[in-house]
Amino acid sequence: MNVSEAIKTRRSVRHYRPDAIPDDVLGRVVGLMRLAPSSRNRQPWKFVVVRDKTTREHLAAVCTYRRRSGEVRIQRFVEEAPVVVVACGFEDQANVFYKGDGRLAIAPGAEVAAGTGETITDAQSTLLVDLASAFSHLMLAAMEEGIGTCWVMGVDEERVKAILGIPADARAPMLMTLSYPAPETGRATRKSLDEIICHERFG
Numbered sequence: 001m002n003v004s005e006a007i008k009t010r011r012s013v014r015h016y017r018p019d020a021i022p023d024d025v026l027g028r029v030v031g032l033m034r035l036a037p038s039s040r041n042r043q044p045w046k047f048v049v050v051r052d053k054t055t056r057e058h059l060a061a062v063c064t065y066r067r068r069s070g071e072v073r074i075q076r077f078v079e080e081a082p083v084v085v086v087a088c089g090f091e092d093q094a095n096v097f098y099k100g101d102g103r104l105a106i107a108p109g110a111e112v113a114a115g116t117g118e119t120i121t122d123a124q125s126t127l128l129v130d131l132a133s134a135f136s137h138l139m140l141a142a143m144e145e146g147i148g149t150c151w152v153m154g155v156d157e158e159r160v161k162a163i164l165g166i167p168a169d170a171r172a173p174m175l176m177t178l179s180y181p182a183p184e185t186g187r188a189t190r191k192s193l194d195e196i197i198c199h200e201r202f203g
């Protein structure tokens, strides 16, 4: 499968065949995720691959979303996927941009330039973007193996961390289910190119 085919045929998969994902297949998929770019090549991440059914059940219980009515729903499909990959991120390893003038900085609170006394208050970590970069690779690499994915950010991060023993100072803002998809109809639509592309200047 080439990249354009993978992009065109991918969809979020929430209904699965029960088949396990063989180790060698999973190894190839996470091996490609490893090659994802991150800001300054910091790779401020670690990924927990969960296959254990009980752990998946515990994770599903803390994957919730709130409907417009206010009702909170559990994302049950998470426990049914044979593999769940949880992305962990470390703010102290991620790159930080100082928004004032785009200079690279070490961390919020650091001095803008040695001896100036001016400290960085308006800094932006690339951590979430880096994790999204890895997950985009994971999603497309899975396609080549016939594996479907669903990216899940509706998670109770602190409870995910408690379930998996993730250190308190780490983030765990998203997970991805991996599974062999059951036949499904329908595909999410997209805005038209006209709506999302403009040329030379915003308009």
Ligand SMILES: Cc1cc2nc3c(=O)[nH]c(=O)nc-3n(C[C@H](O)[C@H](O)[C@H](O)COP(=O)(O)O)c2cc1C
Pocket (backbone or CB within 6 Å): 010, 011, 012, 013, 065, 075, 150, 151, 152, 153, 154, 155, 187, 188
């Ligand atoms: C950052 C991010 C977070 C998402 N979180 C959830 C989620 O918590 N639960 C879920 O069922 N789908 C989640 N999705 C999947 C989107 O709903 C889905 O990608 C979108 O509706 C487009 O559908 P498609 O992936 O089938 O093209 C998430 C996707 C992204 C990129």
